[in-house]
Amino acid sequence: MAVINYIEAVNSALREEMAQDEKVFVLGEDVGAKGGVFRATEGLYEEFGESRVLDTPLAESAIAGVGIGAAMYGMKPVAEMQFADFIMPAVNQIISEAAKIRYRSNNDWTCPMTIRAPYGGGVHGALYHSQSVESLFAHVPGLKIVMPSTPYDVKGLLKAAIRDEDPVLFFEHKRAYRLVKGEVPEEEYVLPIGKADVKKEGTDVTVISYGLCLHFAMQAAERLEEEGISTHILDLRTVYPLDQEAVIQAASKTGKVLLVTEDNKEGSLMGEAAAIIGEYCLFDLDAPIQRLAGPDTPAMPFAPTMEKYFMMNPEKIEKAIRDLAEF
């Protein structure tokens, strides 16, 4: 198996799906000759031509809306939002349209579209190039939201998203793009959307997380292993709809739960995870349900002092796991 990084997994999934299905095409700002501002679409313009790798005008509502129209016709558009922060102008198209097309037409019309966007901080991106936007959509029936943590998951889930018969939001952690590497099989594979994944078995404390934070949790767990604290780690992978069963199993296993997200605390989708646990695992719990998250400020600042203060990191998680273990 080859070791590739997170963004290479994105690129490779796109390339394979485009090669395999002529209906698949990519649209977005700077995805063409430039290959995307992060280079996620690098080489696709050269390989598949201008008509399947479309540089659009600077207009996110049109990027989503044109994609939706093409998807209703029967194409398989993969739209890129240059930064997740800039998905905001497209919210009406995504929530009012993409999410509701199958439902409102009583299954007559469908919208098999993927929207990719880099999210997350730790890249000196300041307020508008660092946000986590999943909680904006993680209450919208009709959407699926995928947020993978490893190159393996990225590739298998992005291919699944493109083939899905319904709209999928696919959020990629931009700090993970070149930081996170991992093994990916040469052969073709697809992973199931909607299924969480146990990334580490453990017995003392359960951590439930996703995206870049998953890696911070893995690092924290590794260090704590030396202290004799065993951490069970569940990677949500699909954050909407949540894999309830997996959350219940993971929480029940240790009875001590830490929910970790880089997002602001109040109203993050970890509230939903807590609610599931509070409903189904109450009598299995040995400690209060803990959430570790960003502070409730609009987004992370540019200056390194403040960015660091806001960002999640292994140390914060390590401390929280230790506190729970000792509870």
Added chain:
Amino acid sequence: MAVINYIEAVNSALREEMAQDEKVFVLGEDVGAKGGVFRATEGLYEEFGESRVLDTPLAESAIAGVGIGAAMYGMKPVAEMQFADFIMPAVNQIISEAAKIRYRSNNDWTCPMTIRAPYGGGVHGALYHSQSVESLFAHVPGLKIVMPSTPYDVKGLLKAAIRDEDPVLFFEHKRAYRLVKGEVPEEEYVLPIGKADVKKEGTDVTVISYGLCLHFAMQAAERLEEEGISTHILDLRTVYPLDQEAVIQAASKTGKVLLVTEDNKEGSLMGEAAAIIGEYCLFDLDAPIQRLAGPDTPAMPFAPTMEKYFMMNPEKIEKAIRDLAEF
């Protein structure tokens, strides 16, 4: 004290604030000569003139954005979104701009603006005139979200919203407009944003809710009183940021908690309430935390059979309280 209905309370708060402060003005679609499609702004056009009661072009991003500009200058705009469902095109202006202006300018600029919108179902409004949209914003630091249940709260909180130094989203339940009546003092009063309110004291089961559902809960509680079941009812009133202390107190009081919202279940703001309870009240709980909400379908359908199936009502709440009491 006069008994007025919910929408009269809206109208009266607007009139008083406009009379009192020349900087206050109203803008939105059809708010002028027509007085609003629900008549919330009735008579204001005649009393304060065209320049303070502005009929805007049909463009919600501009309604929000123009309001934001005026607010930054020092005006006190009150923007109306004709239906909460149509706030979607304005999400970028609300989340990227209004919510972050104070923070991003390090307290140099501010955005003292109110955005009113009628939400909720039970009015044969179908998919796009029935939605609850609060969870879209209930994770955005910088915003405050008020969702009152009674005419008294409507009036006192809308006046507070207009006077607030930061942006406030004020969601009014459209089914409550003419259904819900209540006493309102003749004298001027203002209520604090950010404070929940115990609407009924009880000892067996705690219901936490807001908006129209609060009334359904009151009706259910009344019926259950006859069976000897005593319900404690907390009205959140401000749904973001949540009044943590009040939630903790209310949950701890009975140890059995039912969270009720008309919104879809997964990802509703009741997840946040559950998380607070799971973190702070775990050892006071005598039963799993229960949530009663709409099903996870995009929105409620038009046909009465399906609308009824989706909508919250006193019977559903009554059953859920009884189940908890008997747990």
Added chain:
Amino acid sequence: MASANYETLGLSSDQVLSMYESMLLARKIDERMWLLNRAGRIPFVVSCQGQEAAQVGAAMALNTEEDYLLPYYRDVGLVLHFGMTAQELMMQGFARADDPNSGGRQMPGHFGQKKNRIVTGSSPVTTQLPHAAGIALAAKMEKKNFVTLVSFGEGSASQGDFHEAANFAGVHNLPVIFFCENNKYAISVPMEKQSGSEHISERAAGYGMPGVTVDGNNPLAVYEAVKKAADRCRNGEGPTLIETLSYRQTPHSSDDDDSSYRTKEEVEEAKQNDSIHTFSAYLRECGVLTETKEKELQEKIKGIVDDATETAESAPYADPETTLNYVYAPKGGDL
């Protein structure tokens, strides 16, 4: 009315007669809906009255066997021509399970029927414009020769999506027709408070496409403009913006009272140009229509509307539990 003779436009007498029939059918369905609403038998109606000529003129210029239509809520005339039946429309009015648009899930006026290439629409205005550009983009990518027509009110042209869609179509030279039915009001807001320009068509130049304003009470003028635009589409010459001028003869919907913002006199005066009457007069003038024929037509249509009403009213609602269906693909999906 029409100064141009229909024959010079390449239309046969049968065709203009069928146009008139469609206009009349649309009007009669609409009038029935109001009666049903006022009698408490259906909860809501939103009207085409005053816009039938524009709608039918446009539909006639399209190929209803292959072109795509993204109508807005007043487009009874357009969808009828594209194959939706009176009965299907009534099923929608009564929110019955057999409503092909949504199975009773959406309000009346939210059209959609895949077999007739009528693309599902929603309530938030103007969202359909980018969709139309997307379908036209697909046509271009797949080298198909169909035309996409998307309609909307003049108020809806104030939304950002109008701009983004038109510009996208302009840049990519897409085979799409932006069809603006300017009926002078957006609920209570008149054109002067809606648009900085006198005509919506003046915006076309900003996207590099032709823009025309035509008399929306004249189905032949509309036909001519749409035909030309459709030909441009099929010849690879790109999009066109067409604005039709007419007047909304009813209140905005059954929930609206228009007396607070316009006078009865204004409405009455506008009705002088009611296309149903002026086109009927024109067809008689041309000898295409006679009094007898008109009577026959009126009776035939009454029969259709009666039957449709009866069948729809006695049809069942969807089962309550079906509320849960079709959030995602029924099976094979991953969830």
Added chain:
Amino acid sequence: MASANYETLGLSSDQVLSMYESMLLARKIDERMWLLNRAGRIPFVVSCQGQEAAQVGAAMALNTEEDYLLPYYRDVGLVLHFGMTAQELMMQGFARADDPNSGGRQMPGHFGQKKNRIVTGSSPVTTQLPHAAGIALAAKMEKKNFVTLVSFGEGSASQGDFHEAANFAGVHNLPVIFFCENNKYAISVPMEKQSGSEHISERAAGYGMPGVTVDGNNPLAVYEAVKKAADRCRNGEGPTLIETLSYRQTPHSSDDDDSSYRTKEEVEEAKQNDSIHTFSAYLRECGVLTETKEKELQEKIKGIVDDATETAESAPYADPETTLNYVYAPKGGDL
């Protein structure tokens, strides 16, 4: 360059000289930022290079004591003229606590300074246009005579907010100037893929306002256009859309590599029209500038930039815990 003599525009030799000085200062600050970035001393830079003439020409036509400015991220020339100092700009570049724009919270180029009526901006493009309409609306409501100028790139003119803001301003006849700095690219996307029309100014008619395109390399031409637009504002004649044509001389930002989408030759050719050189030549021709004076100016500016860099670099960052400040009103708010 400039065919029009500055005197016929009513400008004094001192004024044109100060214009040149502002242009040069903007350029030199920008160049220093790149050096600092490439040396790893600041994390990010986004440039004004190539647009100084447009920015300074516009600023000169406004009343910097009362008008409102909503700049976009390249507008070093505009904000300098409105009172932001080189040192303040450097504080922003180094993300220091004393950055008046945001206290180090925002990336460089996100201007805002209330005392100079420079309105706080964000990263999502075009959101500032409705704000400008709102401020102009407030001016009208409060019967104040100030002008609001809002600037943006030609790519940003594709956003729905451009349309909604321009139309709002058109309907209400607001005293606002929409100032589009067309530098031919939006990151990698050239004008042909960005706009259906050749010029952004062609969109003005659709909102009932005048639209003009001027040479953005000629500060006097820009001055003239903005002066006229400002006069219109103050006379109650409403908004104007102005498009300046220039060329983005640097990559989009320090994170961009422009070699994947444009040739070195193209960039070099564009630099032939660099306004810093052409305006300098013009001023010498007019006898306003001499070699000695130019040298003095260069030295003075170097001193300013050196000092600013030094002071900023040695200034402290904001304390980590201040991250939590100013989400809401510090006190007196209800939360």
